[in-house]
Amino acid sequence: MSPPIAPAGWSRWLVPPAALSVHLSIGQAYAWSVFKPPLESALGLSGTQSALPFQLAIVMLGLSAAFGGTLVERNGPRWAMTVALICFSSGFLISALGAATEQYWLIVLGYGFVGGIGLGIGYISPVSTLIKWFPDRPGMATGIAIMGFGGGALIASPWSAQMLESFGSDSSGIALAFLVHGLSYAVFMTLGVLLVRVPRTEKPVEGAPSVLSGPQVSARSAVRTPQFWCLWVVLCMNVTAGIGILEKAAPMITDFFKDSSTTVSASAAAGFVALLSAANMAGRIGWSSTSDLIGRKNVYRLYLGAGALMYLLIALVGDSSKPLFVLCALVILSFYGGGFATIPAYLKDLFGTYQVGAIHGRLLTAWSTAGVLGPLIVNWIADRQEEAGKSGSSLYTLSLFIMIGLLAVGFVANELVRPVNARHHIPAPREAADVAERQQSAESA
Amino acid sequence: MSQNDSSPQSPPDRRPLIAFAWLWVGAPLAYGVYELVQKATQLFTG
Numbered sequence: 001m002s003p004p005i006a007p008a009g010w011s012r013w014l015v016p017p018a019a020l021s022v023h024l025s026i027g028q029a030y031a032w033s034v035f036k037p038p039l040e041s042a043l044g045l046s047g048t049q050s051a052l053p054f055q056l057a058i059v060m061l062g063l064s065a066a067f068g069g070t071l072v073e074r075n076g077p078r079w080a081m082t083v084a085l086i087c088f089s090s091g092f093l094i095s096a097l098g099a100a101t102e103q104y105w106l107i108v109l110g111y112g113f114v115g116g117i118g119l120g121i122g123y124i125s126p127v128s129t130l131i132k133w134f135p136d137r138p139g140m141a142t143g144i145a146i147m148g149f150g151g152g153a154l155i156a157s158p159w160s161a162q163m164l165e166s167f168g169s170d171s172s173g174i175a176l177a178f179l180v181h182g183l184s185y186a187v188f189m190t191l192g193v194l195l196v197r198v199p200r201t202e203k204p205v206e207g208a209p210s211v212l213s214g215p216q217v218s219a220r221s222a223v224r225t226p227q228f229w230c231l232w233v234v235l236c237m238n239v240t241a242g243i244g245i246l247e248k249a250a251p252m253i254t255d256f257f258k259d260s261s262t263t264v265s266a267s268a269a270a271g272f273v274a275l276l277s278a279a280n281m282a283g284r285i286g287w288s289s290t291s292d293l294i295g296r297k298n299v300y301r302l303y304l305g306a307g308a309l310m311y312l313l314i315a316l317v318g319d320s321s322k323p324l325f326v327l328c329a330l331v332i333l334s335f336y337g338g339g340f341a342t343i344p345a346y347l348k349d350l351f352g353t354y355q356v357g358a359i360h361g362r363l364l365t366a367w368s369t370a371g372v373l374g375p376l377i378v379n380w381i382a383d384r385q386e387e388a389g390k391s392g393s394s395l396y397t398l399s400l401f402i403m404i405g406l407l408a409v410g411f412v413a414n415e416l417v418r419p420v421n422a423r424h425h426i427p428a429p430r431e432a433a434d435v436a437e438r439q440q441s442a443e444s445a
Numbered sequence: 446m447s448q449n450d451s452s453p454q455s456p457p458d459r460r461p462l463i464a465f466a467w468l469w470v471g472a473p474l475a476y477g478v479y480e481l482v483q484k485a486t487q488l489f490t491g
Contacts (some may be wrong), residue, residue: 009456024470156476191469269486278481326488368448427459 003076006197012133018195019126019145028153038169053111060116062368069361084122091115092182099175128357138345144290146341150281216352236366237410242336243374279330280337286337296346301333308407315400319393
């Protein structure tokens with residue numbers, strides 16, 4: 001499939017909704033927990049077993065983004081969105097069959113394996129195209145799309161819960177819910193497939209820089225540069241620190257104010273978790289757009305430096321003031337979202353637009369690593385502290401200081417980022433054309 | 446755009462399509478945000 005070239009007069013403001021239709025759909029992955037209790041009771045599963053489709057989906061997201069990135073660059077965004085649509089929707093349909101026949105392995109295969117491929121390809125599908133359409137505001141453009149991934153869970157969580165309430169939580173009710181999800185997401189994502197276009201010129205906007213201005217580096221060369229690995233560390237540390245709060249948000253706020261006069265109820269803790277989701281989403285669009293104004297390196301200095309400061313405030317005085325605790329956690333989560341959303345534009349600054357989608361795909365392995373690392377650190381330490389007889393805020397003190405350390409490592413990695421050495425650059429198109437022309441005339445001579 | 450501007454070569458007006466596309470993604474997102482706000486207020490009332 002050749003990339004769909006935009007006809008004359010095609011508006012670039014049609015590309016963000018195309019991207020959003022994909023990201024709002026695949027963001028459903030973070031609402032998987034809605035299906036866990038019904039699956040456990042209908043199929044007699046343990047909590048660990050019912051988490052398996054989600055875990056496999058996240059692993060497949062990382063793998064397919066890393067290994068499918070070059071294919072996405074070669075075949076274009078429409079191909080990628082079509083693959084994402086087919087995989088993500090058929091993942092639900094296979095799961096529907098699995099639930100109807102009570103064959104749990106089909107749900108793992110469908111949602112986890114097939115659907116997971118849809119997540120990875122869908123996640124990176126619009127990135128490169130958005131950057132090419134918005135060379136003047138790449139942070140804002142990718143921020144909109146990646147905000148959609150956060151927004152997807154906000155939509156799916158209440159929607160899926162209402163559906164299960166209507167259809168019932170037995171295996172046939174779950175099967176019907178999976179079927180409706182698969183069909184609805186197929187229709188919803190079709191908009192992206194139909195609307196997405198690549199710009200017809202290197203300069204889609206008057207007055208904006210050409211998409212091919214600056215150095216261009218291939219994905220193969222990029223992974224051999226220290227800059228790629230510095231950004232890998234930056235993303236991994238930033239995400240680990242964010243997950244550190246997200247993973248234990250509800251028990252954390254309850255434990256912090258257990259002994260105070262203003263204890264936190266279960267519903268208030270749930271409200272706190274919802275507020276964190278809002279900060280995560282707002283950070284994605286807000287901070288990523290800010291990076292267009294203050295620069296990518298500076299915005300990561302803020303995420304990692306001010307993020308460490310917020311953790312320090314929580315560790316030292318968090319239990320003395322609920323508003324301060326909530327405010328610090330909100331800022332940390334906004335930095336967590338911002339870190340995800342700003343990374344494609346940072347990659348574009350360093351490696352150019354040539355294969356930025358593929359490079360982004362490879363960098364997402366940092367997310368997979370952080371997804372394991374973050375919960376592991378926080379849960380393991382909290383369990384050990386509990387065993388040691390600690391309670392309240394002191395359960396988390398060590399974890400918080402570890403997070404500060406991780407953010408400091410990320411801060412140093414960000415400081416080490418320098419422009420990519422010219423030996424990694426691909427020849428400029430005109431230069432490459434000249435070389436090809438010279439070779440051709442030499443051959444014909 | 447004035448009528449004089451719309452020559453046979455001029456590209457079609459994309460504004461209705463842009464509005465439809467943003468509504469397509471904006472409506473479910475607004476529903477999600479509404480549900481989120483409902484839940485988040487529990488922090489202050491719960």
